[in-house]
Amino acid sequence: MDNNYLTILNDEKNRQNKSIVLIASENYASKSVREAQGSIFTNKYAEGYPGARYYGGCEYVDQIENLAISRAKELFGAEHVNVQPHSGAQANMAVYSALFNSPDLIMSLPLDHGGHLTHGSKVNFSGKFYNFKHYEVDRESEQIDYDKLHELAKIFSPKAILSGFTAYPREIDFERMKYICEDVGSLMIVDMAHISGLVAAKLHNDCVKYADVVTSTTHKTLRGPRGGLILSKKEYAKKIDKSVFPGMQGGPMMHTIAAKAVAFQEALSEDFVEYQKLVLKNAKSLASKLAKSGLRIVTGDTDTHMLLVDVSNFNLTGKLAEERLNESGIIVNRNTIPYDVNPPRICSGIRIGTAAISSRGMDEDAISVISECIIQILRNSSDKNIIKEKILSLASKYPILD
Numbered sequence: 001m002d003n004n005y006l007t008i009l010n011d012e013k014n015r016q017n018k019s020i021v022l023i024a025s026e027n028y029a030s031k032s033v034r035e036a037q038g039s040i041f042t043n044k045y046a047e048g049y050p051g052a053r054y055y056g057g058c059e060y061v062d063q064i065e066n067l068a069i070s071r072a073k074e075l076f077g078a079e080h081v082n083v084q085p086h087s088g089a090q091a092n093m094a095v096y097s098a099l100f101n102s103p104d105l106i107m108s109l110p111l112d113h114g115g116h117l118t119h120g121s122k123v124n125f126s127g128k129f130y131n132f133k134h135y136e137v138d139r140e141s142e143q144i145d146y147d148k149l150h151e152l153a154k155i156f157s158p159k160a161i162l163s164g165f166t167a168y169p170r171e172i173d174f175e176r177m178k179y180i181c182e183d184v185g186s187l188m189i190v191d192m193a194h195i196s197g198l199v200a201a202k203l204h205n206d207c208v209k210y211a212d213v214v215t216s217t218t219h220k221t222l223r224g225p226r227g228g229l230i231l232s233k234k235e236y237a238k239k240i241d242k243s244v245f246p247g248m249q250g251g252p253m254m255h256t257i258a259a260k261a262v263a264f265q266e267a268l269s270e271d272f273v274e275y276q277k278l279v280l281k282n283a284k285s286l287a288s289k290l291a292k293s294g295l296r297i298v299t300g301d302t303d304t305h306m307l308l309v310d311v312s313n314f315n316l317t318g319k320l321a322e323e324r325l326n327e328s329g330i331i332v333n334r335n336t337i338p339y340d341v342n343p344p345r346i347c348s349g350i351r352i353g354t355a356a357i358s359s360r361g362m363d364e365d366a367i368s369v370i371s372e373c374i375i376q377i378l379r380n381s382s383d384k385n386i387i388k389e390k391i392l393s394l395a396s397k398y399p400i401l402d
């Protein structure tokens with residue numbers, strides 16, 4: 001056996017077990033999902049699509065891909081599904097390439113207001129190859145101002161309006177988005193990477209019935225393997241499939257597609273809905289506890305698995321807050337807040353998500369301990385070692401890896 005590998009694996013296992021992960025984009029895939037992703041399907045080349053491959057020996061990978069597709073259709077009520085994108089970014093890349101020519105104008109929320117890198121950031125392919133114009137969140141409410149968005153859309157007449165975000169804690173009004181898109185003749189594209197688990201559980205209003213195309217990751221709230229997904233109306237099916245393969249990718253990762261099939265089945269269960277309810281309850285509870293202790297919650301609340309916390313009234317930057325929390329075993333990431341006065345590397349906020357801790361079964365009691373620890377760490381008001389012990393003992397009460 002490869003001892004170097006085993007040592008590092010074991011260290012990572014310990015790290016995952018001993019820390020409290022509040023990174024909003026992370027989760028713990030089930031053992032069944034991980035076993036599928038580690039399965040012999042990794043050995044198979046299968047360029048093409050079920051029934052139309054460029055390799056022999058594809059009879060079983062055809063079955064597994066069809067299973068993943070039919071389960072995703074059932075889960076999200078989608079007309080067409082492509083399960084081959086290797087990641088969320090690649091799903092977006094394939095959709096843009098399928099639907100846009102480079103001068104086409106696309107409207108999106110910028111990175112520093114909660115959008116994703118692939119929504120037109122200058123350092124990303126999206127901002128380099130495509131023509132993005134941004135709408136923003138309102139300075140006061142820190143939420144999307146749909147009236148303003150509508151006005152801008154009338155001015156720009158974009159080819160598409162993109163919604164679905166990376167650091168936006170409130171529910172998105174997809175019906176309103178559809179209304180705006182129809183009024184100005186734009187395509188409606190939704191990137192539900194963060195909220196796809198909530199959408200699957202019907203605990204966030206649905207985007208699939210409204211949008212022309214929906215992209216997602218499968219590893220965030222959806223709790224599947226690391227990967228991407230595209231759902232669309234039938235009329236875009238051919239274009240999107242051609243864009244993923246042969247346009248953007250070579251052979252699909254059949255082991256990951258197998259794991260997606262397993263994850264979609266899990267997401268169809270009643271247990272999964274209960275899990276998502278816990279995710280939401282924990283996020284609300286954490287937001288209210290942190291607010292009571294004097295931290296400012298961006299937008300004032302959360303409707304999702306995620307909260308954005310402005311740490312500036314504790315005289316901290318996002319960077320410092322992230323470092324202090326991580327040192328004690330609470331893992332978060334710094335995040336810009338809307339109209340942030342600090343530069344992006346420093347920023348004024350932290351982003352907190354409850355998807356991972358809820359997968360460990362943590363509930364109200366754990367949330368109380370976590371919020372107390374966060375406050376004490378950020379205030380620097382208690383002995384560091386005592387807090388570390390507290391976090392370690394909480395983590396050990398909720399083991400995750402079997």
Ligand SMILES: *Cc1c(COP(=O)(O)O)cnc(C)c1O
Nearest residue numbers: 087088089116165166191193217
């Ligand atoms: C996470 C995320 C992505 C990118 O997913 P990767 O799998 O990391 O490429 C794309 N869009 C949004 C909104 C995301 O939150």
